[in-house]
Amino acid sequence: MDRVTLMYKVLSGKASPVEKLELNDWIALNPENEEEFKNIKLLWESEQDTGRIIEQDTNDNFEQIRLRVKSHQIRIRTIRSILYTLVVLSLALFAISIMHATGSGTTGYRFEEVAMTNVIRVLEKRYYIKVEVRNPELLRCRYTGSFFRVEDEREVLRSIEQALEVEFVALTDTQYQLTGNVCAGY
Secondary structure (H helix, E strand, O other): OOHHHHHHHHHHOOOOHHHHHHHHHHHHHOHHHHHHHHHHHHHHHHHHHHOOOOOOOHHHHHHHHHHHHHHHHHHHHHHHHHHHHHHHHHHHHHHHHHHHHHOOOOOEEEEEEEEHHHHHHHHHHHHOOEEEEOOHHHHHOEEEEEEEOOOOHHHHHHHHHHHHOOEEEEOOOOEEEEEOOOOOOO
């Protein structure tokens, strides 16, 4: 006897104690079995309440129930796959935003005759450092240079030191002081 027929017999009260036990054992085997039984029971009860079940060929009724359950299961699978896709997409967007926020996705910077005020502002933001300037005249120095995928701010600072003949003195790991009298080429 197939499972749907057995479920129908149990729901209609026509099942023997052995058949009831067999159905209960089958339901206990797997949570999906319990879900399938609940779906069929829900359909059976709704048809009982509305008086739509009439004495017809039981195979036709069972086929209709099977089709409804199958369509419900397909709908659930579709919704799950859409949700999984949305979760994966959300995680990917989150990872990209983290990379962007930390600067990992940044390939570099190019400065063309840019005032040191602006260069320092970019470096402080990119490398999470603080640069103090004793001589305000140094902030008007113009710098031209490019940095691509440079992770260590000291490399960038050395390049600026050489180009402008200034010096960055490390006060702490994240704090520097720009010193010098006049920039080269100022």
